[in-house]
Structure formats: C-alpha cells, structure tokens
Amino acid sequence: MPRKTLPIQSPQAPLGPQTGQSLDTRFLQSLIGYNARRAALSIIEVFLERMAIYGLRPVDFSVLSVLAHNPGATSRQVCTALSILPPNFVGLINSLEQRKLVSRKAHPADKRAIALQLTAQGATLVRNAQVTVRELETEMAAGLTLAERKTLIRLLQKIYAPDAPV
C-alpha cells in the first residue's frame, strides 16, 4: 500500500547542524516544483555559457526558434506562445532587428499588426544555435536514457499543459 507522503526526517535529529555541514532538504526535494525549478536553473546556467557566442539569452533563442518555424508570425502571437508580456517584447524585438536577425513586414490582412520573419543571417544563426542547444541538452541528460528523456518531457508537459494531446 503506497503512502501519500514521503518521510520527512528522522524524528530525533541528533544535534544542531554545525557550520560547514550541509543541511537536510528532503522535504523540498519531495516537491515537483522545487525540483523542476532546480533543474531548469541548472540547464539555464549552461545555456548562458554556451549561447554567449551567439549573443542570445534564453528568451531571444525562444523567439528566434519560434520565428524559424512560423515565418510571418505577429508580435502578439509570439508573446502568447512564449508568455512574454507585449511591453517587454518591444525592446527584445528591436534589438534583434538592429542586429539584422529579424525583419518586420507589413501584415497582409491587418494594418495594426506586423509580420515578423528571420533574415538569412537570423536563419543561419538560429540553425547553429539549435544545434548547440541540442548538444547541451544531451550533455545535461547524460544520466538519462533516451526513453527516460522522453518520459521526463512528457511528464513535465502533463504538469503545465495537462489537457494537451500526447
């Protein structure tokens, strides 16, 4: 019979911990939220190192990657897809445009909107960046089999998008 909660701590902790010793974090380690955040931060840490040569932060990479697969998408669409607030998107896309990675075109059907697309330079950059990201993901998941990796992603998606199709 499975129990609902993991054991917290031995009832009689011996002494107060002394400086230099590491602490018992078993309760936090039993939480999905804590572990998901820790894992995300450790991957982002390596991401920042490897992507520095491209001058891309995680959000920049996400935007370029989405535009690579959705040419002509509008700012609003990208913001919705990536949970970016429109005011915070302005400076981001301006920067990418100044770097000649993204161009703005008039939207064919809506004069309010602007169709975004990668430049040739942007397409090349994101292609290389995606290879680098795949490499670092493989390194970070070195302790997982390919099946475990797919399982991990599937379970994470069930947390944040429980109704999405498998």
Next chain:
Amino acid sequence: MPRKTLPIQSPQAPLGPQTGQSLDTRFLQSLIGYNARRAALSIIEVFLERMAIYGLRPVDFSVLSVLAHNPGATSRQVCTALSILPPNFVGLINSLEQRKLVSRKAHPADKRAIALQLTAQGATLVRNAQVTVRELETEMAAGLTLAERKTLIRLLQKIYAPDAPV
C-alpha cells in the same frame, strides 16, 4: 532504430500564420530546459495564490522549511543549501525575524555565525504551509500516477544533481 532528434516541422508549412492562431513550438517543446521552466512557472503561479494567506513567497517557504528540519542552522548553511546569495538573505531573514517566525541565537562554537531557529509561531506556520504545498502539488500532478510523480522527481534530480545518491 531510435532517432536522436524529434521531427521539427512539416517541410512545407502551408501559409504564414494568421493573427489569432497559435504557433508551432514543437522545437522548444522537445527541450528539457524549456519544459522544466514551464512546469516550474505553472506550479509557482499556483503556489503564489495558495501561500498568500501565509504571506510567504517561494524563497520564504524554502527557508522556513529548511529551518524546520535543521534547527540551529547558520545563514551561510541555508544560503548554500538553497543557492541564495548572502547579501540577498539579509533582508529576507530580517523580515522573518520581525514577523516573529525566526529567532537568532548566538552560535555555540563560532562568534561570527548566528544560529537560526523557528519560533513556536514559525513552526506552526510552516507546518500548515507544508500541508498546503502538498495539497497543491497533488493537484498540479493530478494527471500523473504516484509512480509517475516519483519518476518525474527522480529524473529531474538526475539533471541538476547527477551525482547524488538515488
């Protein structure tokens, strides 16, 4: 024969996406880092709602939870365990002390250090908060079996602490 990468997109995308339609984010969804971040943010969102009655942010809860299981721990120990930078810990612990949730005592062996411990009020608060956190975790993981939940946590820990004992 398993393939190393997931399919990105159908080679011939039909038309530029129109406003109002959602975008193809399959590449990002194939990344552990992207999914871990999304899952962590969705849990934190609910966390903020449910923990508002306790007046606790995620970092406050983590500190109180660690102190509950490690009475007498020093600031430095808590900072190391939770990856909090010492300068950012000062205001946090001052606030918890002013709320009578944490008390500082002279460290028995090191005059530089301060031994932290929960007050009776703090112990009661963290006990209730931990119950609330367990509840919200169970809700967020409603689509997972108990075995899947344990698997998810194990796989996440292999990402951010690959050398830790299972």
Next chain:
DNA sequence: TATTGTTATACTCTATAACTATA
C-alpha cells in the same frame, strides 16, 4: 589569510497603466 554577516548598489526580469492606430 579565510570566513560570516552585512551594506550599498547595479543589473535583469517581470508587471501595470495608459496611449495610438486600426479592426
């Protein structure tokens, strides 16, 4: 000389209100 706790400060990220042009 190294470490604990602290102050001051800067930088990034995220969030809200309000405006314009158009639908």
Next chain:
DNA sequence: TATAGTTATAGAGTATAACAATA
C-alpha cells in the same frame, strides 16, 4: 468597443564589490 503595438515606469529578483568582526 476591442485589439496590436508601443511608451513609461514600477517592482521583484539576482548579481558584484567592499567592509567589520572573528576564525
């Protein structure tokens, strides 16, 4: 009236340098 993009700004989170007291 509602939406796309924008501006200005505020708040939270995270980061580094430097200091006094103690090891």
